[in-house]
Amino acid sequence: MNGYRLLTMDVDGVPTPGVLIGDRVHAVGDLLPGCRQPVIDLLRDWDRTHEAIKSVLPAPLGGVPLADVRLLAPILHPGAIFCAGANYWDHVEEMEGSVDRTRRPRDPWFFVKTSAHSVVEDQATVSRPRGSEALDYEVELGVVIGREARDIPTQDALGVIAGYTIINDLSARDLMSRPDRVPAMAYDWVGQKCFDGAAPLGPWITPAEYVPDCHDLAIRLSVNGTVKQDSTTANLIHDVYEQIAWLSHQLTLRPGDVIATGTPAGVGMPRQDYLQSGDVVLAEISGLGSLTTHIA
Known part of the structure; x- marks a missing residue:
């Protein structure tokens, strides 16, 4: 080390x-x-x-x-957790059936996950949220902000990173849709993403100085020893620096904020392969350690 x-x-x-x-x-x-x-x-x-x-x-x-x-959890109460959606080429291909890599979206897309409500540590036990039978997993590279950043250009984004960690963006897929609402309000991001224990985080923060290239990291998740996700951060659509720059144009990033940079292919939703009571979920990123979550 x-x-x-x-x-x-x-x-x-x-x-x-x-x-x-x-x-x-x-x-x-x-x-x-x-x-x-x-x-x-x-x-x-x-x-x-x-x-x-x-x-x-x-x-x-x-x-x-x-x-x-x-x-x-290395940060018990992050200031904010910004989560990039559909930000791995292989994950988009998994959802859409095919993908034209020459037609990259102009900007990254984010939702916000609760902090103190959702963050739990390595080896934590998480219960499925009330009313959900479709709890999904998403291993993600977490970027920890270490310097205040506003209107940062992409080429300067590395300078505001304190380090990196692992996040498992747990998602209750069957709480995602609200068909009784008008179409603009049909997706429930709180119900799906912000339940107690929805953001296992850890096991520690690896300072950026010790990560030669955050865009060349193996990223993997297994359930009960069976590999479900196996990719590399080279498959990010919008890289880490682009995500920081875009967010910093919308608001001031502050030390202790965390960016969950997206998840690769292999999540449970396309195959209806969801987490069950007693499952053990292991998320790993090369050089950053491993994060284990037990499903109650």
Whole structure:
């Protein structure tokens, strides 16, 4: 492992910022005396935080084995979670039957997912939302913003990224449609996307410095050991930098915001292959770790 990973852990019931160095976890406050604020506050001063943690590398003595640590979501309450829709070529082909890659949409498209309501940690147990029997999975590369950004050009977007994480954009497909509403209001993005536990996030944040190319990462999801999604971020229609630029033209991105950049082919909806009670979902992105979710 190059460098370190930023995380949040449970220490006697208290969410505590930590760093993973090698296979051991150190409380940030032990490495940087007096630094005990939550991860989102560390992100608000990201340049200083990152350089300070790097200054104590290589790994100091002490720490706790990763296996003995209960991880929480690395950001307990992201400022916002922006989710890109239909943003992998293979996923669009899966939905439409075919795709003309020369006819790329001009701009990315987003919806917003709730933060504190939806975010849960690695190894969390999630219940299907009331009234749903069609709970779907979507592994996504999560981009964590580390610097305030407004009207950022694409070529400068990398500079506002603190790091990357994994998101499983759980979706209740049978709560998506509202046929009793006028056509403009026929899609229920709250019911489908914003239930308790709808955004497993983690296991940690990998600083951007340690990811040579975020557009060349293997991305995979399996259910009970059976691979369902297997692709690469090279298949993004609008890349990470374009997404940041577009969002920053609509609003001010702030440290602690997260962008879920889209999901590849293999989701359950086209085959009506939905998650069942007792299922174990494993989301993986190369270099970023793995995120496990248990379905109650």
